Amino acid sequence: MYKIRSTTAILLGAFMLALTACKTYQKVPYFRNIPADSSVYSQGRVIPTVSYQALKIKPDDLLGITITTLDNSTAVLTEAVTRPQSGPGGVVSQAGNGFLVSAAGTIELPLLGTLQVSGSTTEQIKTQIQARAITYYKNPVVNVRLMNFKVTVLGEVGRPGTYFVNGEKATLLDALGLAGDLTIYGNRRNVLLLRDADGKQKSIRFDLNNGQALTSPYLYLQQNDVVYVEPGKAKAAANNAARTQTIAIVGSIISVLIVALTRIR
The missing domain is CATH 3.10.560.10 (Outer membrane lipoprotein wza domain like)
Incomplete structure (x- = not known):
């Protein structure tokens, strides 16, 4: 009779453990509510997602700005103002450490002056610089990127x-x-x-x-x-289990020491 009860208890415990494990697993995979039927595997499925909106530049952002021109006649002017790096076929001017957007939302460019950039995208800033650069460079190519x-x-x-x-x-x-x-x-x-x-x-x-x-x-x-x-709660449970195990080990060691000391006396 005792063996039957013990076996029943073990099976019940195993069943409860399986249910807990199953419930815990359901919290692990991403996007569980996206169907995984056969058509998805063979044909795929379009999932509605949010559309991307270009980043807006903010104060304290760092912008990398490059102006490239193939007109060698402007090399002296470019070198004097923007410290270009000479290369095959033309002159390249680049901000080595980038341009920091001020608290007022502006940047100060050599030769081109002050530009208001806060609230604009890098593409809009590129257009703005292009409009000014064309006054000083022949057919300038402008590149703007967010560095930070x-x-x-x-x-x-x-x-x-x-x-x-x-x-x-x-x-x-x-x-x-x-x-x-x-x-x-x-x-x-x-x-x-x-x-x-x-x-x-x-x-x-x-x-x-x-x-x-x-x-x-x-x-x-x-x-x-x-x-x-x-x-998650599993982390707390794992920490508690480790702590309990440590306490049990320490308790066992103390018990052994007490028994050993008692026998010595």
Whole structure:
């Protein structure tokens, strides 16, 4: 009778453990509500996502600006004003460390003067510089890029830290990929995005178990965004289990020492 009860208890425990494991697993995969039927595997499926909006330049951003001209007759003028690097077929002028956008939202370019850039995209700034550069250079080619597009990823990820993004188009998933993805303990249902919005911190929550996260207007990141992945309950449980195990080991050692001392006496 005792053996039957013991076997029943073991099977019940195993069943409860399997249910718990299944429930925990459901919190791990991304976008679980996106169907995975046979047609998706063979034909694919279009998933509605938010459209990308070009980044707007802000004060304290750093812009890399390059003006290229093939007109060798302007070499003296270019060298005198913008310290170009000579190359085959022409002269290249480039800001070595970039141009810092002032608190007023402006940059100061040699020869071209002051430009208001805050609130504009790099493409709009390029057009603005092109319009001025054509006065001094023959057929100038202008390139403008954002040099300090960085995001910080903290919490339960493989490699927490601050990462610089190449280009200007990066999503929350890109940032998590740079940081080594979420650990098994990361709470995928409550990923926090912190963003500076006109001097105020704005917080946005993402549920990565749900495909609706792909439609969020905050999916595409902006410069200086912070992503925080909070630990799930499993992390706390693991820490508690480790602590309990340590306490049990220490208790056992103390018990052995007490018994040994008692026998010695």
